[in-house]
Each structure stands twice: as C-alpha cells, then as structure tokens.
Amino acid sequence: MQPRPPPKVAVLTMVRDDEEFLRIWAGHYGRLFGMRSLYVVSHGDPDMVRDVAAGTNVLPVPYEPDPRFDAQRWQLLNHLAQGLRLYHDRVIVGDVDEIVLADPKHGTLPAVLARHRRARALTPFGLELVHRPAEEPLAFAPPVLRARRHVRIAPLYAKPCLMRGDIRLSRGGHYASSPRLVMPEGLYLLHLKHADRGLYRATADRRNATAEATGAARPRDAMIGRHWFAEARDDRAEFAAIDGAEVREDFGFAAERQAIADSWAPRPGTPFYEFKLAESPLLYRLPERFAGLL
Secondary structure (H helix, E strand, C coil): CCCCCCCCCEEEEECCCCCHHHHHHHHHHHHCCHHHCCCCCCCCCHHHHHHCCCCCCEEEECCCCCCCCHHHHHHHHHHHHHHHHHCCEEEECCCEEEEEEECHCCCCCHHHHHHCCCCEEEEEEEEEEEECCCCCCCCCCCCCCHHHHEEEEEEHCCCEEECCCCCCCCCCCCECCCCCCCCCCEEEEEEEECCCCHHHHHHHHHHHHHHHHCCCCCHHHHCCCHHHHHHHHHHHHHHHHHHHHCCCCCCCCCHHHHHHHCEEEECCCCEECCCCCCCCCEEEEHHHCCCCCC
C-alpha cells in the first residue's frame, strides 16, 4: 500500500507595513510548504511586500483609510480562503504576526495536519510570545525561539484558522461556523505582537496612525479592533505585567485544553462557535525542543 502524500496546504495573509513579521511568516511557512504555496494580499502594494515576499503569490489591493477596513479585510480573506480550498487540502489563514507550529514532540506541522485530514477546521492552542529584555537581550530575528523563550496563554488566539470545509470565519478570525472543535495536541498558534519591545512600540504607533487616518474618533465608531486606538494603549502596564510575571516550566496545558472542550458552544446571536477560557498572567518557558522552529 502506497503511503498517502502529505496534505496540499495553502497559507494566506494580508499585510501593508509589517516587514519584520512578514519576513518571519514567509520564512516559516516557505520552509514547510514552499514559497509558491503562500498567498499574500498586499494592502496598498508597497515595494517592501514584493521584496520580502518574493517567490510567493502576491495579490495587490488598493489601500484607503476606512473605518470598516478590518471588516472588509476579513470578508476578502474569507472569500479567498474558500477559493483556495477548492485546490488544496487545507488553508491556513490569519494575520501576519500569527504563526502556526507544531511541538516537535508530536511531529512536524505537515505531519500533524496529515493526522487530521477530515476535520473542517483545526484550532491550535493560542500562545503569546513575549519579550523579557533583562533575560533576552538578543535581537528579534531568526532563530526567533532561541532569542525569545517565554509565552503566556492567549485564549483569543486559539483561532480556528486551519480550514478545509466550507466554513466562514468571523472578523479577526477568532470564531468559525464549524460546529465541531478539533484542537490537536501539540498544535499551537504563536502571536508575535509582544515578542520584541521596540517592534511592539513601532507597530503600535503605525496602528494608532492608521486608526486616526480613518477619521473614527473612538473604537465604537469603527469596525477596527480597540487595540488599534491610542486611547487603549498603555505600554508601561503591558511591559510591567510581563516583567513581573511568575515563570513556570510545566508546558503542556492539558487542563486548559479540557476547559476549552467543556465550554465549547454556539456563540449567541451569530453563526459561530466559541469557548470560555480566562486569561492568565503566568508565563511559561518554551522547552528547548522549540528553539529551532522559527
């Protein structure tokens, strides 16, 4: 009996000015699936995107400040993902600062996907990669997980972002219309927003400027995440919480995974499904086996 070929995977994102994240995103997924399997929607078509994402499939779209731009963005990503799934076994869709990876103890990412070929949506466990400068002085550059070794649980980033069936994602990709939760052990989504202090500040400055350019005075006046607005920003408190957090070594999250499964239910008033899991200030040290993955 011939072994089954690995799943054919497409990876989709949208980017305008996040050069550092795009470089990491393209390097990670290009190594796993090949550059021609990557699809980058270039918002405004800056030269940087074509340079950093060289070898990928770049789709330029116009950029204009609009208070609805995040809703429009996810409507576009939903439609593109549904088209790509007609030609692929699995489509990974998400923001450019979100990286799906597999714990090496459970195999490579393609191997984990091969074990779950039939699931309409796969949901990785969400983790925020954080920066503690006193312990992590190295630059934020590959190999990233040698320079940054601490994570915290990020329930909002346990996203159903690995699609196979005819499903719809919510704005932000946080929820899906698939009624079945499949969260494979060893599958993680790393959110890189807090992975470097300097990059965090620079990225937040750009987000604040984008939100201001839309003309929306307050988050409730726009279909944009609250974190894009300067009024919601408190860098000092964010950094203090990371620097002062307890660090644990018991990496695995079995209890949290069970809590997610136990609370899985329809999201009221929507076609989506959700779980309940409280955020925690605790940090966890990534095991050494992760060091070369990113």
